[in-house]
Amino acid sequence: xxxxxTWDRGRExxxxxxxxxxxxxxxxxxxxxxxWQRGTNENSNRPLRQYLPKGAxxxxxxxxxxDAIAHELNHRPRKTHDHRTPAEVYAGxxxxxxxxxx
Numbered sequence: 001x002x003x004x005x006t007w008d009r010g011r012e013x014x015x016x017x018x019x020x021x022x023x024x025x026x027x028x029x030x031x032x033x034x035x036w037q038r039g040t041n042e043n044s045n046r047p048l049r050q051y052l053p054k055g056a057x058x059x060x061x062x063x064x065x066x067d068a069i070a071h072e073l074n075h076r077p078r079k080t081h082d083h084r085t086p087a088e089v090y091a092g093x094x095x096x097x098x099x100x101x102x
Contacts, residue, residue, distance in 0.1 A: 004028055006038055043080070047073055 005019075006028045016027045030037040051069045052058070058066070077083045084092075 006030060006041065047076065 004026045005023075013029060016029065019025075020027050028037075035042055048069075051072075052061075061069075074087045075085050077085050081089045
């Protein structure tokens with residue numbers, strides 16, 4: 001269900017070659033100050049900031065808190081998905097014949 005992974009920045013980038021080898025999935029690295037290279041990331045961060053302000057210390061959240069946030073975001077309709085939820089889109093892909101041939 002995945003073709004590539006695009007990273008903005010972070011410590012995990014140092015391990016991108018090992019992760020590419022392990023997952024057999026190419027990793028694209030965005031150039032600094034180039035938000036057009038990471039559109040999905042930018043559009044995903046906006047609703048996430050309603051729950052986790054920029055710079056928030058994630059250590060103050062329990063795993064249950066983070067799971068609840070993920071559940072809410074995955075079940076929120078999105079205009080980009082024709083007002084379906086990401087969970088509905090993903091389920092549709094899993095049930096389509098395209099998922100087996102991609």
